[in-house]
Structures are given as structure tokens and as C-alpha cells.
Amino acid sequence: MRHLISTSVAVALIFALCAGCGSPPASSTPARLIAAQSVAPLLPVAAMTAASPDEYEVELGADPDFLRAQLASGSADVAVLPTEAAAALYNGGLDIVMLGALDLSLLHVVGPANSSLDGLSEIAVAFPGDTADHVSQAVFEAQGLSIEFSYETTMPDVLAGLASGASNAAVLPEHFASLAVAQSSGSLAVIADLRDEWEAATKTAATPQIAIVASTEYFDSHRDTVDSISSLLEDSFGDDQIDGGTLAELAALADVDRDLASAATARLDAVYLSDAEARDATSAYLAALIDLNSDIAGGRLPDDGFYAS
Structure with missing residues (x-):
């Protein structure tokens, strides 16, 4: 079975304070974070807000058009959305950078x-x-x-x-x-x-259906924060079950009961991909989709500017 969300975020936070990675550093202005109100896109959101509740101003939407509109208008700093939607927005001229992706059974x-x-x-x-x-x-x-x-x-x-x-x-x-x-x-x-x-x-090895993106402006001006977001998400997706604090946060954000959140998380079986692994998996995923439907992602793969590294 693939990895599920891991260990206590509290432990990850203590490690971060000691070792210099994990939850984002304190900021006077919370990052504006948007996602759909469903368990899958809220997995990374729950890990982030459980670790640093004061660092994010979260707004949830009911449909994909909300996410696109918020990003296009500059009303969001960080967003969680379908990977091909992120690629289409980038190919359409929106200045965003993909920090990583979730490979999961969505x-x-x-x-x-x-x-x-x-x-x-x-x-x-x-x-x-x-x-x-x-x-x-x-x-x-x-x-x-x-x-x-x-x-x-x-x-x-x-x-x-x-x-x-x-x-x-x-x-x-x-x-x-x-x-x-x-x-x-x-x-x-x-x-x-x-x-x-x-x-x-x-014949692909991963299905990175959920992307975590930041506006290019936010990415360029808050590099320490976006780097620590990726570090936290890498630490939060490991070998163990989702910890109690993050599960409670996930259930509250998704507005579902804890048992349903737990069952859905187990079925999702999520892995966080970053760096070259995210780039390779995302390119293969999008290429396969585009090969079957040329309208997906604007009909072409994003160039190197789409990826954080």
C-alpha cells in the first residue's frame, strides 16, 4: 500500500524548530490559501493549518471555477487544485508555480x-x-x-x-x-x-491529480515560506496513519464527520511528490491526458517555468 499522511504534526513541528524545516516561519500577513471543500484537496491544507494555524487565511470553494477565478484575480497566494487545471491556467498566461503534487487514488x-x-x-x-x-x-x-x-x-x-x-x-x-x-x-x-x-x-507509474501551486509573485517574495511548505508536506506524508490533530482539522475543513474523513483518507492513499519526481510524474500524467484529449491543459505540456525546481 502506498504511503498515507504520517506522524504527529506536533512532532514534525518540533523537528522543524530544531532542524530548520517544517512549518513556515511566522509572517505578519497570513498567506491566502484556497482549495475546494473536499477531503482530497484539503489533505495538504489540513497539514499546513494544523501545524501553523495563524499563518494561513483559508477560503474554500464549491467548484473549480471558484479556484480559477481566485487565482486569476490575484486573490490567492497558494492554491490546491486539479493538476491539469493548474497546467491550463499556466499555459493560459497565469503566473503560478507548482510547488508539488499529490499522487493519490482520488x-x-x-x-x-x-x-x-x-x-x-x-x-x-x-x-x-x-x-x-x-x-x-x-x-x-x-x-x-x-x-x-x-x-x-x-x-x-x-x-x-x-x-x-x-x-x-x-x-x-x-x-x-x-x-x-x-x-x-x-x-x-x-x-x-x-x-x-x-x-x-x-503505463504510467503515478497519478498526480492534485497540484499545490503558488502565485509567482508570492513564490518569488516568500521563498523561505514556500520551501518550508514543501518540507512540511513531505514530512506529513509518510508511513503512518494521519495523526489525530490533522484528522480533526481535515474533518472540520471538509465539514464531514471524523469517521468519514478517516475512511476517505485511507482510500486516497496519498503520496506527496516534489522536485524532479513531481516534474517527471506530472509531465507523464499530462502527456497521457493530452494524447487522448488535445483540449486538456491548453493542449501542451507546461514549460520549465511551471515547476518550482
């Missing part, structure tokens, strides 16, 4: 218990054109599956369709996949992990 297909992908004829997806849509279409096309997509405008609409039977199956990110299964009284199950399916279909 997307799952939820359908009738004991069913399989090759038995599906239709599937529901939220937010056309975003990660769930891109990755699932790439996987299904690579596997030669003919599955019709239906789109909803919100994640609650997708969940409601599954609960009512209006939708037979759906592509859901965590924590929504775990929530749908938990609420189904055994009638629904995760029938495919799209990380496994993606890596098998594209």
Missing part, C-alpha cells in the same frame, strides 16, 4: 455492489471538463469501453442521483465516493479505483 467508480466497469452503459459525472471527466474518459477509451456520460452541476446532485436510482453509477472523488457507499446500506460499492485503471491503461 477518483473511484461507485456502482451496484458486485458489478464491474465492463457492465456499465451509463455513468454520472460532476463538472464536465475537470479531473473526473478527463481521467475516466481516458480510462474507458483506453479499455475500449463504450459508456455514456451524463453530467450534473454539483456533487450533491450526483449523490442524489445514485441514492434515488436515477443514476446507476458515478465517478466520484473522495470523500464523496466513501459517503455514497456509506449511505447506500450495502447496495453500492466502489467497483473501480481509477488510479489503478489509469496507470494500467497509460
Whole structure:
């Protein structure tokens, strides 16, 4: 099993104070940090705010358009968003730098218990054109599956369709996949992990679906802070279960109960990638997507300026 979020952030913070890495140094102005209100993008946010609660001003959005608008307007210093969305914004002229990426099992297909992908004829997806849509279409096309997509405008609409039977199956990110299964009284199950399916279909070794980016202005003027953010995230994603303080922070930020946050985190099985590892994995991930859909990420790989190192 791949690494999960690790050890006590308190221990990491003590180590940071002694060894010079870990939580960001104190600043008179908190960094403006934005993310979607879902467990997966909030994993790094929870680690950061649990370690240094006064260093970040967090704003959460309900959909990807919010994140794009905040970055484009200069209203955010650091953001957590889908990797291809970050690449598209950069290729479109937005001055951002990717600090690192999360390689994780973000997307799952939820359908009738004991069913399989090759038995599906239709599937529901939220937010056309975003990660769930891109990755699932790439996987299904690579596997030669003919599955019709239906789109909803919100994640609650997708969940409601599954609960009512209006939708037979759906592509859901965590924590929504775990929530749908938990609420189904055994009638629904995760029938495919799209990380496994993606890596098998594209012959890639990682699925870095979530990017942590900073505005170029913030990156250039706060190098100590952004370097220590990456150090903290590297320390926070290790061999052990997420610690109690960070799990509590994650549940509060995502507005879910602790048991659901814990289940979703275990299923996500996240690894933080930085430096050359992040660059190589992200380039391979985006190249595979672009090969299947030339509209993704603006149709080209980001140049070297997209990466912190």
C-alpha cells in the first residue's frame, strides 16, 4: 500500500524548530490559501493549518471555477487544485508555480455492489471538463469501453442521483465516493479505483491529480515560506496513519464527520511528490491526458517555468 499522511504534526513541528524545516516561519500577513471543500484537496491544507494555524487565511470553494477565478484575480497566494487545471491556467498566461503534487487514488467508480466497469452503459459525472471527466474518459477509451456520460452541476446532485436510482453509477472523488457507499446500506460499492485503471491503461507509474501551486509573485517574495511548505508536506506524508490533530482539522475543513474523513483518507492513499519526481510524474500524467484529449491543459505540456525546481 502506498504511503498515507504520517506522524504527529506536533512532532514534525518540533523537528522543524530544531532542524530548520517544517512549518513556515511566522509572517505578519497570513498567506491566502484556497482549495475546494473536499477531503482530497484539503489533505495538504489540513497539514499546513494544523501545524501553523495563524499563518494561513483559508477560503474554500464549491467548484473549480471558484479556484480559477481566485487565482486569476490575484486573490490567492497558494492554491490546491486539479493538476491539469493548474497546467491550463499556466499555459493560459497565469503566473503560478507548482510547488508539488499529490499522487493519490482520488477518483473511484461507485456502482451496484458486485458489478464491474465492463457492465456499465451509463455513468454520472460532476463538472464536465475537470479531473473526473478527463481521467475516466481516458480510462474507458483506453479499455475500449463504450459508456455514456451524463453530467450534473454539483456533487450533491450526483449523490442524489445514485441514492434515488436515477443514476446507476458515478465517478466520484473522495470523500464523496466513501459517503455514497456509506449511505447506500450495502447496495453500492466502489467497483473501480481509477488510479489503478489509469496507470494500467497509460503505463504510467503515478497519478498526480492534485497540484499545490503558488502565485509567482508570492513564490518569488516568500521563498523561505514556500520551501518550508514543501518540507512540511513531505514530512506529513509518510508511513503512518494521519495523526489525530490533522484528522480533526481535515474533518472540520471538509465539514464531514471524523469517521468519514478517516475512511476517505485511507482510500486516497496519498503520496506527496516534489522536485524532479513531481516534474517527471506530472509531465507523464499530462502527456497521457493530452494524447487522448488535445483540449486538456491548453493542449501542451507546461514549460520549465511551471515547476518550482
